[in-house]
């Protein structure tokens with residue numbers, strides 16, 4: 001769809017050969033292209049600015065090795081910086097807490113929260129042999145509760161019984177006590193989403209956190225989120241101190257700039273990525289692959 005950064009930088013540097021180091025002017029020209037590539041990959045402008053400054057500082061004066069073209073040299077610097085910002089290592093979900101370990105799932109409506117809850121539960125059950133209890137706290141959308149119940153049935157994971165007219169906080173408490181008495185290893189709380197961030201949602205999420213004391217608070221976010229990604233991640237993080245991010249729809253056409261935006265804005269790890277609608281379409285996050293994708 002877009003010309004790759006590598007091709008663009010190749011053109012800029014086509015006249016330069018055999019020099020010892022990248023000059024300020026070379027780097028400025030290259031950074032313009034890096035900036036364009038990041039914007040096309042949907043990285044938030046604020047993050048683009050900070051990131052290109054960082055890359056610039058590293059690139060000026062960098063030795064150009066004879067065997068590597070300057071364009072490739074800049075690509076390598078950009079790639080390495082991307083990986084450094086995205087977080088170098090895979091960060092698994094921690095269950096290092098007394099059972100039942102509460103995991104709180106937060107995010108906007110339609111981000112893939114319920115689907116991801118099912119995927120993680122299936123993974124914990126199949127790969128780590130954990131007994132998981134799922135609970136939907138979406139009191140406004142009965143369909144969401146039914147959706148989780150159906151998912152649970154599909155993957156063979158228990159779902160907390162639906163009791164009408166309970167508040168989200170009451171359901172959270174009931175989920176924890178049911179998980180405790182039932183001898184579950186993990187209890188996953190799928191919170192209600194909204195179409196956009198609002199105070200009521202944040203207040204409710206904070207209250208659920210208070211009563212459930214979650215060990216992990218995972219923000220589920222669509223990888224196609226554009227300029228809003230920073231705002232979204234910051235809002236949830238400021239309010240409930242998320243422990244990680246799960247990016248969904250990484251199987252789509254997007255270039256994954258939201259990963260960089262959210263990680264840069266919060267410093268919180270991207271733990272997993274959703275790569276499809278099926279219950280096993282969940283993968284560990286590999287920063288280097290997303291960096292390649294952002295670079296195009």
Ligand code: GDP
Pocket residue numbers: 107108109110111112113114115116193247248249250251252273274275276277281
């Ligand atoms: P929620 O409102 O946040 O709970 O969102 P849902 O879990 O109901 O997901 C909304 C839609 O996105 C559903 O059709 C899911 O199948 C789909 N979905 C969720 N995760 C992914 C993913 O990683 N890739 C793709 N292609 N679709 C996804």
